[in-house]
Amino acid sequence: MRTTVIQMAPGASAPENMQHARALITAAVRADRPDLVILPEMWSCLGGTRDMKFAAAETLPGPDGMGEAGPLYSFLSGMARTHGIILHGGSIGERHGDRLFNTSLVFDAHGHERARYRKIHLFDVTTPGGEGYRESDTYEPGSDIVTVPLSASMTAGLAICYDIRFPALFHALRARGANMLLVPAAFTVETGLAHWETLLRARAIETQCWMVACGTTGTHMDENGQKRRTYGHSMIIDPWGTIVAQVSDGPGWSTARLERDVVETIRGRMPVMAHHRLSIHTP
Numbered sequence: 001m002r003t004t005v006i007q008m009a010p011g012a013s014a015p016e017n018m019q020h021a022r023a024l025i026t027a028a029v030r031a032d033r034p035d036l037v038i039l040p041e042m043w044s045c046l047g048g049t050r051d052m053k054f055a056a057a058e059t060l061p062g063p064d065g066m067g068e069a070g071p072l073y074s075f076l077s078g079m080a081r082t083h084g085i086i087l088h089g090g091s092i093g094e095r096h097g098d099r100l101f102n103t104s105l106v107f108d109a110h111g112h113e114r115a116r117y118r119k120i121h122l123f124d125v126t127t128p129g130g131e132g133y134r135e136s137d138t139y140e141p142g143s144d145i146v147t148v149p150l151s152a153s154m155t156a157g158l159a160i161c162y163d164i165r166f167p168a169l170f171h172a173l174r175a176r177g178a179n180m181l182l183v184p185a186a187f188t189v190e191t192g193l194a195h196w197e198t199l200l201r202a203r204a205i206e207t208q209c210w211m212v213a214c215g216t217t218g219t220h221m222d223e224n225g226q227k228r229r230t231y232g233h234s235m236i237i238d239p240w241g242t243i244v245a246q247v248s249d250g251p252g253w254s255t256a257r258l259e260r261d262v263v264e265t266i267r268g269r270m271p272v273m274a275h276h277r278l279s280i281h282t283p
């Protein structure tokens, strides 16, 4: 499965971000002919005030297809169908009363929604440099663990950004049949420099899955008018932990071919799942 990570530098305007996403997806599809394309976390609106986040968010159609699709949903579905690609729409704000979910949507090559995942672990953290984040002021945590078969041989496990610090989630995704992990992100530069690559490679190695991690890059304005920079370095890692594709700084894309055989070989030779002696409990 040829897979492309699209690295974007989003601002707070959803219409402008859609223009950028369209241009990057179109160029990447033309150049690399991927089967699967993934966007980063909150590519549709990064930074901005609470009002701007709500303005850029939308109510999603029900699982039964009931309810009107908003502009972001229609855009993602349309891009998947137009290019005949599976499109993982990074994440967007999903309205939910007076809060939002941070939600990933996956569309098949006909533009039909195949999976929906709401970020479970929220970033309420003060970084060592003293920057405070309170994602839960705006967002509500999801609760469902989501895997989705994308082809006869590949099944994706879904996670978002801060989730990568919680191995129990990835253990559960592997146990549910994932052989590839799709992780949109908006990592801070500070924590990214310290942890991004290490966490991603560890999750790939311990689950013996392909890791597809797609980050935002650039400078974004937060609620308080403070500048916030994100780390980029979107990458694809094989199930042995080797980085096989990477974007550095700035917008762009990178592509790699994901194969099930690599997963099967590694799991066959080092059957860690069968060697587990302790069960991991989530609270």
Ligand SMILES: O=C(O)CNC(=O)[C@H](CS)NC(=O)CCC(=O)C(=O)O
Pocket: 041, 042, 045, 046, 047, 122, 123, 133, 134, 135, 161, 162, 165, 186, 187, 188, 191, 192
């Ligand atoms: O808030 C939005 O609109 C989009 N969401 C994000 O940017 C989220 C929550 S603030 N960022 C992270 O989870 C960074 C995690 C991170 O950097 C780490 O784990 O070190």
